Amino acid sequence: MKNSQNKTRATFSDNLKNLRKLLPNLVSILEDGKQDNWYASAWLESNRWMMYTAAILENSQESTDRGVVLRVFVDGVCYERASNKLDPESLTTLAKDFRGDLDKKHPPSYNYTKKAYRPLTWQEEIKRGLSAEISTQIPSNVNASSEVHFGVLCGEDPHKTKMDTLKERASFARKNLFDRANNFIVEENKTRSSDNQYENLSDIRTIMRQILEISVFVDREKNISQILPSSSIVAVGISKCGKTSLGVCGGLGGLEIATLDEESSDVATINCLRLTKADRLIPGRYQVITGPDVTGVIAHEAFGHTQEGDTWMKGRSIAENLHNNKTKVGNDQATIVNHPDMFSKDEHHYGSNGSHFFDHEGELGRKQQILDKGMLSTPMTDFISAYTLNVSRTSNGKRESWRRPLMARQTNTYFTPGDKTLSELISMVKHGHLARWGNGGMEDPKGGSLTAGAAYFEEIIDGKLTGKVLLGPSGGHIELSDPVFSLLDKIVAKSKTVNADNIPDVKLGGCGKYHKEGVNAGCGGPYILWQDINCG
Numbered sequence: 001m002k003n004s005q006n007k008t009r010a011t012f013s014d015n016l017k018n019l020r021k022l023l024p025n026l027v028s029i030l031e032d033g034k035q036d037n038w039y040a041s042a043w044l045e046s047n048r049w050m051m052y053t054a055a056i057l058e059n060s061q062e063s064t065d066r067g068v069v070l071r072v073f074v075d076g077v078c079y080e081r082a083s084n085k086l087d088p089e090s091l092t093t094l095a096k097d098f099r100g101d102l103d104k105k106h107p108p109s110y111n112y113t114k115k116a117y118r119p120l121t122w123q124e125e126i127k128r129g130l131s132a133e134i135s136t137q138i139p140s141n142v143n144a145s146s147e148v149h150f151g152v153l154c155g156e157d158p159h160k161t162k163m164d165t166l167k168e169r170a171s172f173a174r175k176n177l178f179d180r181a182n183n184f185i186v187e188e189n190k191t192r193s194s195d196n197q198y199e200n201l202s203d204i205r206t207i208m209r210q211i212l213e214i215s216v217f218v219d220r221e222k223n224i225s226q227i228l229p230s231s232s233i234v235a236v237g238i239s240k241c242g243k244t245s246l247g248v249c250g251g252l253g254g255l256e257i258a259t260l261d262e263e264s265s266d267v268a269t270i271n272c273l274r275l276t277k278a279d280r281l282i283p284g285r286y287q288v289i290t291g292p293d294v295t296g297v298i299a300h301e302a303f304g305h306t307q308e309g310d311t312w313m314k315g316r317s318i319a320e321n322l323h324n325n326k327t328k329v330g331n332d333q334a335t336i337v338n339h340p341d342m343f344s345k346d347e348h349h350y351g352s353n354g355s356h357f358f359d360h361e362g363e364l365g366r367k368q369q370i371l372d373k374g375m376l377s378t379p380m381t382d383f384i385s386a387y388t389l390n391v392s393r394t395s396n397g398k399r400e401s402w403r404r405p406l407m408a409r410q411t412n413t414y415f416t417p418g419d420k421t422l423s424e425l426i427s428m429v430k431h432g433h434l435a436r437w438g439n440g441g442m443e444d445p446k447g448g449s450l451t452a453g454a455a456y457f458e459e460i461i462d463g464k465l466t467g468k469v470l471l472g473p474s475g476g477h478i479e480l481s482d483p484v485f486s487l488l489d490k491i492v493a494k495s496k497t498v499n500a501d502n503i504p505d506v507k508l509g510g511c512g513k514y515h516k517e518g519v520n521a522g523c524g525g526p527y528i529l530w531q532d533i534n535c536g
Contacts (some may be wrong), residue, residue, distance in 0.1 A: 006155055007153035007154055007155050007254075008153065008154065008157075009137075009151035009152065009153055009154070010151035010152055010153075010154050010157070010158055010159070010227040010229060010254075011149070011151060011159075011227070012149045012151075012214070012225050012227065013046065013159065013214050013227070016044070016046060016214060016216070019044060019086055020044065020147070020216050020218075020223075020225065022088055022091060022092075023042040023044060023068075023216060023218040023223070024042075024145075024218055024223060025092070025095075026042050026068075026070060026091060026092070026094075026095040026218075027040045027041065027042050027218055027219060027220065029092070029095040029096055029099055030070060030072050030095055030098065030099050030102075031072075031220060032099075035220065036116060037074065037075070037106075037112050037116045038072055038073070038074050038102075038116075039072070039073040039074075039116070039117040039118075039119065039219070039220075040070070040071065040072045040073075040219065040220075041070075041071050041217065041218065041219040041361070041362060042068060042069070042070055042071075042216075042217070042218045042219075043068065043069040043071070043215065043216070043217055043360060043361075043362075043402065044066075044067075044068050044215060044216040044217075045065075045066065045067055045068075045069075045213070045214075045215045045360075045399075045401065045402045046064070046065075046066040046213075046214045046215070047064065047065050047066075047211065047212070047213050047214075047401065048062075048063070048064045048211070048212040049061070049062065049063050049064075049065075049209075049210075049211050049212075050062045050161060050163060050166060050209065050210050050211075050212075051166070051207060051208070051209040051210075052163060052166035052167045052170050052207070052208050052209075053170065053205055053206070053207045054167070054170035054171045054173070054174045054205070054206045054207075054208075055174070055203055055204070055205040055206075056203050058167075060163055060166070060167070062163060065084075065401060065402075066084060066086060066402075067082055067083065067084040067086075067401070067402030067403060068082065068083055068084075068086060068091060068402065069081075069082045069399075069402050070082070070094065070095060070098055072098070072102055073117055073383070073387075074102065074105075074106055075106070075110075075112050075113060075114045076113075076114035076387070076388075078383070078384055079098075079102060081094055081095075081097075081098045082402055082403065084402075117387065119219050119220060119221045119222070119362075120221065121144070121221050122138070122142045122143065122144070122146075122221065122222070125364060126138070128366075129366070130364060130366070131341045131365070131366070131367075133341060133343045133357075134150065134341055134357055134364060134365065137149070137150050137151070137357075144220065144221045144222065144223075145223065146223065147223050147225070148222070148223065148224045148225070149224075149225045149226070149227075150224065150225070150226040150227075150357035150358070151226070151227050152227070152228065152229065152252055152253055152343060152350075152351070153253070153343075153350075154229060154253055154254030154256075155253075155254045155256040155257075156254035156255045156256045157254065158210065158212050158227070158229035158231070158254055158255070159212075161210050161212075161255055165255065166208040166209075166210070166255075167208075169208050169233070169255075169258070170206045170207065170208040170233070171206075173206045173208075173233060173235065173260055174204050174205075174206040174235075176265075177204045177206065177235055177237070177260075177265060177268055177269050178201070178204055180265060180266075180269045180270070181200070181201050181204070181237070181269040181270070181272075181273065182200065184198075184269065184270050184273065185198045185199075185200065185273065188273075196277075198273050198276070198277075199239070199240050199276070200240070201237055201238060201239055201240070201269070201272060201273065202238045202239060202240045203238045204235065204236065204237050204238070204268060204269070205234075205235070205236040205238070206233065206234070206235050206236075207233065207234040207235075207236075208232075208233050208255075208258060209230075209231070209232050209233075209234070209258075210229060210230065210231045210232075210255060210258070211229070211230045211353075212227070212228075212229050212230075213227070213228040213229075213230070214226070214227050214228075215228075215360070217358060217360075217361070217362035218362075219362060222362055224357075224358055224362060226356060226357045226358060228252060228355070228356055229252070229253065229254060230250070230251070230252055230353040230508075230520065231250050231251070231253055231254060231255045231256075231257055231258040232248060232249065232250030232251070232258050232353070232508055233248070233249055233250055233258040233259065233260055234246065234247070234248050235247045235248075235260055235264060235265065235267075235268035235269075236268060237267075237268040237269050237271075237272030237273075238272070239272055239273065239275065239276045240276075241276055243272060243275040243276050243278075244272065245267050245268055245271045245272035245275060245437075245455065245456075246267065246268065246437070246455070247260060247263070247264030247265065247266075247267035247268040247437075248264060248507070248508055249261055249264050250353075250508060251345075251348065251350045251351055251352050251353055251508060251522075252343065252350055252351040252352060252353055252355050253350035253351075257348075257350050263436075267436075267437060271456070271469070274469045275456060275469060275471065277469075278456065278469045278470055278471045279468065279469075279470050279471075280470065280471055280472065280473055280474075280475060281433075281457060281470045281471065281472055281473055281478055281535060281536070282473070283473050283535065283536030284534075284535065284536070285532040285533065285534055285535070286431070286432045286433055286532060286533065286535050287429050287430065287431065287432030287433070287460075287529070287530065287531065287532055288432055288433050288434075288435055288457075288480065288529075288530050288532075288533045288535065289422075289425050289426065289429065289432070289433070289434045289435065289460070289527055289528065289529050289530075290435050290452075290454075290480075290527065290528050290530065291434070291435060291436035291437070291527055292346075292504060292505040292506070292507055292524040292525055292526065292527070293436060293437050293438040293507050293524070294435045294436070294437070294438045294452060294454050294480070295414075295415055295524060295525035295526065295527070295528050296413070296414060296415075296438070296506065296507055296509065296522075296523030296524035296525055297438045297440070297441040297452040297453070297523060298415075298441070298450065298452045298480075298487070299336050299413045299414050299415050299523055299524070299525055300410060300413050300441065300509070300511065300521065300523040301441045301442065301443035301450040301451075301452060302336065302371075302443070302450055302484050302487070302488060303319065303329070303336055303370055303371045303376065303484070304336070304338075304370070304410050304413045304443075304523075305317075305410075305443050305445050305513070306318060306319040306443065306445045306448075306484075307319055307338075307370040307371070307376065307377075307379045307380055308379060308380055308385075308396070308407075308408040308409065308410070309379040309380060309381035309382060309385030309386060309389060309391070309394075309396070309408040310382060310384075310385045310407055310408040311379075311408070311445050312379050312385065312389060313384075313385045313388050313389055316445055316446055317379075317445045317446065318445065318446055318447070318448045319376055319379065319445070320379075322376055323376040323377070323378065326375070327376075328374040328375055329371070329374055329375075329376060329484065329485050329488055330371065330373075330374035330485070330487075330488025330489055330491070331373075331374055331488065331489050331490075331491055332373045332374060333373075333418065333491040333493070333494060334371060334373065334374045334415075334488040334489070334491055335369060335371055335372055335373055335415065335416040336369070336370050336371040336413060336414070336415055336416075337367060337368070337369050337370070337413070337414055337415075337416060338367070338368050338369075338370050338380050338394070338396070338410060338411055338412070338413050339355075339367045339368075339411065339412045339413075339414070339503070340354070340355060340356055340359065340365035340366070340367075340395040340396070340411035340412065341355065341356070341357060341364075341365030341366065341367070341395075342354075342355045342367075342411075342412045342503060342506065342522070343355060344499060344501070344503065345499060345503045345504070345505055345506045345524070346497050346498060346499050346503065346504050346505040346506075347498055347499075347505075348505075351412070351506075351522075352412045352506040352507065352508060352509075352522025352524070353508045353509070353520040353522055354410065354411045354412040354413075354506075354509065354520050354521045354522030354523075355411065355412060355522065356395070356411065358395060359382075359395040359396060359397045359398055359411075360397050360398050360399050360406055361382060361383045361397035361406065363383075363393050363394065363395040363396075363397060364395060365395040365411070366394065366395060368380065368394050370413075371488075374488065374489075378391040378392060379391065379394075379408070380394050380396040380408055380410065381393055381394050381396055381397075381408055382396055382397030382398075382406055382407060382408040382409075383397055383406075385408050395411065396408045396409055396410065396411060397409075398411075398519045399517075399519075400517040400518055400519055404517050405517075407513060407514070407517070409511065409513065409519050409521065410511060410521045410523075411521065411522070412506050412521070412522035412523070412524075413521070413522070413523050414503075414504055414506050414522075414523060414524045414525040415494065415504070415525030415526060415528060416494075416502065416504070416525070416526075417494055417495060417496050417497040417502060417504045417525070417526040418493055418494025418495060418496060418526060418528075419493075419494075419496050420493045420494065420495050420496060420527075420529075421495060421496065422495050422527050424493075425493055425495060425527055425529045426460055426463060426464065426465060427463040427464075428463065428492065428493065428529060429460040429463060429529065430461075430462065430463075431460070431461055431462075432460050433457035433458060433459055433460060433470070433535070434457065434458040434460055434465065435454035435456075435457055435458075435478070435480070436458070437454065437455040437456070438452065438453060438454060438455065438507075439453030439454060439455050439477035439478075440452075440453045441453060443484075448483055448484045448485060449481070449482070449483050449484060450481065450482070450484055450487070451479050451480065451481040452479070452480045452481075453477045453478065453479055453480070454477060454478045454479075454480060455477050455478075456469055456470060456471055456477070456478065457469070457470040457471075457478055457535075458470075472536070473536055478535055478536070479535070479536055480533045480534070480535055481533075481534050481536075482533055482534050487530070487533065490530050490531035490532060490533075491528055491529075491530060491531075492529040492530065492531050493528075493529045494525075494526040494527070494528050494529075495526040495527040495528075496526070497526060504524060504525050504526045505524050505525075505526075506522045506523065506524035506525075507522065507523060507524045508520075508522060509521050509522050509523045
């Protein structure tokens with residue numbers, strides 16, 4: 001991996017080692033004598049969340065949460081018990097009580113009608129193929145009793161992150177951003193009339209955050225752990241008239257990657273000031289170039305949610321019939337990937353926060369094309385949707401936390417890159433707009449329509465950026481909306497990437513599903529030129 005010389009892999013937490021050794025015993029209690037028909041697993045999760053906000057009013061937040069989920073799959077049904085009482089006696093009692101309840105439901109005379117599940121051995125997993133980032137961390141003599149650990153490469157040890165460090169870096173970044181904004185104001189006001197001067201920003205908030213997720217999955221064939229540190233910095237410029245503009249940098253790695261780049265710094269300062277002078281967009285259909293941030297929202301909404309297995313299973317997705325009938329839903333440039341084991345992207349040596357080595361059901365990460373040149377594949381699945389639909393399991397079984405139910409969720413969803421530069425895409429636009437920064441989105445999986453928000457537009461006339469910035473018709477963000485099928489048929493061209501694995505820029509993101517249970521979900525892609533989109 002590029003730029004890995006001074007990095008080491010994040011190690012498993014010492015204070016969880018004894019608890020990890022208990023998990024195989026819990027699985028044995030649940031499965032003993034029933035392996036032909038029962039499948040049991042244990043999931044341990046430990047999350048530490050740290051954040052510092054430098055602003056007019058500064059604040060810090062820190063929390064830790066841990067829990068264990070025991071799961072048994074019997075005759076087509078998943079049963080679960082969970083607890084945050086993590087001493088050996090409490091967990092052993094939990095497993096024994098759980099087993100006793102299941103024995104009552106399934107006595108020796110019970111007639112099993114659904115097929116049993118057999119987990120893959122390590123040898124079968126390796127034969128299926130794994131990315132180098134995963135395979136190189138698996139011992140050569142691995143077996144069912146091996147404790148296998150997966151860690152991302154970090155320059156700064158995430159176990160040693162302190163709140164004082166977050167405070168120092170957030171405050172330093174805030175000062176630099178104020179200097180950047182003030183220098184821009186001084187230079188710009190030299191050429192402006194006295195009644196059209198830029199005013200100083202009301203505030204700049206800089207937020208340093210690190211989430212350290214450590215997890216262990218154990219079943220009869222595997223004992224695997226992973227550490228996933230997500231580090232980021234957010235900068236929000238706030239003008240005196242209430243306009244805001246937000247830049248975000250970071251991803252999966254140590255605190256060293258939470259550094260604002262030039263583009264994000266400009267968004268939080270210069271672009272925030274420009275928004276105070278912005279015109280309002282006249283609603284209509286326009287040629288639009290979406291940047292990775294907005295492109296990613298479209299990927300996430302277009303056939304991200306529609307291609308989630310539980311959505312198929314519940315009859316809530318239009319995608320199943322389209323796939324079964326081999327209906328083309330976009331042109332040949334419409335290819336969308338779901339990529340859980342993504343540990344580098346475009347020009348960055350680190351992955352997005354949606355990445356993992358294995359999901360919350362122990363399924364190892366493998367890349368999947370969910371839309372290939374306009375043709376839909378089988379869905380992203382969790383364990384139960386794969387079993388019910390009789391399709392392959394993918395690494396998409398995720399929980400908001402050990403306290404919440406498991407669902408089929410996206411990891412990193414993105415459009416594949418093309419062969420143009422951004423300058424070439426801009427030169428192809430007669431009258432349109434560049435949308436670099438997103439503002440959320442929504443999809444109707446059953447009806448096949450979506451909206452994707454853009455924070456603002458940059459005007460393009462005759463193949464050149466004019467410098468004019470536009471807000472929505474009401475002075476807020478701009479909504480891009482269309483039926484998914486017509487939208488995906490209007491991809492004109494896409495920008496290229498420098499990543500050796502052909503992975504474009506994927507931004508930090510999140511997703512709320514059903515009752516708004518949130519999980520990390522990176523989304524992105526190249527710059528894409530669309531023939532026209534309804535904008536308003």
